[in-house]
Amino acid sequence: MIWLAAIFGYWVNGLVGAFIGIAIIWILNFVIKSFNVNNHTHAKELFFNALFSMLAKMAKADGIITKEEIDAVTQFMNAIRLSGKDKETAINAFRKASSSEQSVYEYASQYRALASAEMIGVVYAVLWDVAHSDGVLHEQEDEILRKIPEYLGLHHGIYNDYKNRANNRDNWDKADIDKHYEVLGCAKDNSDKEIKNAYRKAISKHHPDKIQSQGLPKEFMDYANEQSKKINKAYDAIKKSRKR
Numbered sequence: 001m002i003w004l005a006a007i008f009g010y011w012v013n014g015l016v017g018a019f020i021g022i023a024i025i026w027i028l029n030f031v032i033k034s035f036n037v038n039n040h041t042h043a044k045e046l047f048f049n050a051l052f053s054m055l056a057k058m059a060k061a062d063g064i065i066t067k068e069e070i071d072a073v074t075q076f077m078n079a080i081r082l083s084g085k086d087k088e089t090a091i092n093a094f095r096k097a098s099s100s101e102q103s104v105y106e107y108a109s110q111y112r113a114l115a116s117a118e119m120i121g122v123v124y125a126v127l128w129d130v131a132h133s134d135g136v137l138h139e140q141e142d143e144i145l146r147k148i149p150e151y152l153g154l155h156h157g158i159y160n161d162y163k164n165r166a167n168n169r170d171n172w173d174k175a176d177i178d179k180h181y182e183v184l185g186c187a188k189d190n191s192d193k194e195i196k197n198a199y200r201k202a203i204s205k206h207h208p209d210k211i212q213s214q215g216l217p218k219e220f221m222d223y224a225n226e227q228s229k230k231i232n233k234a235y236d237a238i239k240k241s242r243k244r
Contacts, residue, residue: 043114045089050111051123052090053097057104058130062138065098072133076126104144108151120152128162135240137166177241180234192242199235203228 052073059069073094082090097107112120127148131141146159181187186198 044086046110047114048086048089049093050107050114052093053100053102053107054104054111054123055126055130056094056097057107058127058141058144060098061104061131061140061144063140066134068133068135069130072126072130076129105148105151108148112151112153117153120154124149124152124154124158124162128166132166177237180237183230183234184238195235195238195242199231202231203235 055073055076056065059065059073077087077090111123115123128145131137131145145162149156149158177188184195184198184202186195190198
C-alpha cells in the first residue's frame, strides 16, 4: 500500500510530492534496517550502485543524456537527501554505467535482490520520470519500461497502468498549453525565437530584484516571486510541448 501511495503522489504532484512524504522514509528504513551491521557500508554501496546504474541506462537509452534527464536524477538525489559519501557513490555509479556494456536489466536484477518491494515500486516511477523528463518518450526508453518490470519482479500489467497514466497526463498538458501561451503573451504560431524573447521580457518585468530596486513593499516582492514561478513554468511547458 505504501508504494501505491507513492506512485499516486508522483503522478498527481510530481516526483518531489511522491518522495518527500514516503520514499525518504522507505529508503532510510531500508538502508538502516535491511542490512547486517557488519556489512552496512558495503551493502549501501551495492544498493546505490544498482539503483543509479539503472537510472543512467535509462537516461542513455536514446544515445544522449540530456540536461533534463540529469536534472531529474539530481532531483531524485535531493528528494532522498543523499549527501557525502552516498552521493559520491551514486554519481560515480551513474557515470560508470552510462558507458558500461552491462544492460539495464542486469542492474535491475541486482537491485531486485537488494531492495524491498516498496522501493522497487517507487524506483519504477522514477524510471518513468527520467524517461519523460525531456518531453519525449523515445522508442528505446519505452522498450525498457515495458520489459524491466519482469527483472524487477513487478506485476505484468504495471507497464500498461503507467502508460495509460502518461497518456492522460499528456492530454492534460495539451489542454493547459493555451494558458501557458497566454502567460507569456504569445501564440502557438510564434517562432521559438519569439517565444524566447517573450519569456525574457516577461521574466524581466517581474524579476524580484527589479521590484526591490524600486523600493516597493514586501507584498509586491511576493507577487513578483509568484509571477516569476508561473512564467518559468509556462516557458518550460511550452518548450517541452514543442519538442514533442
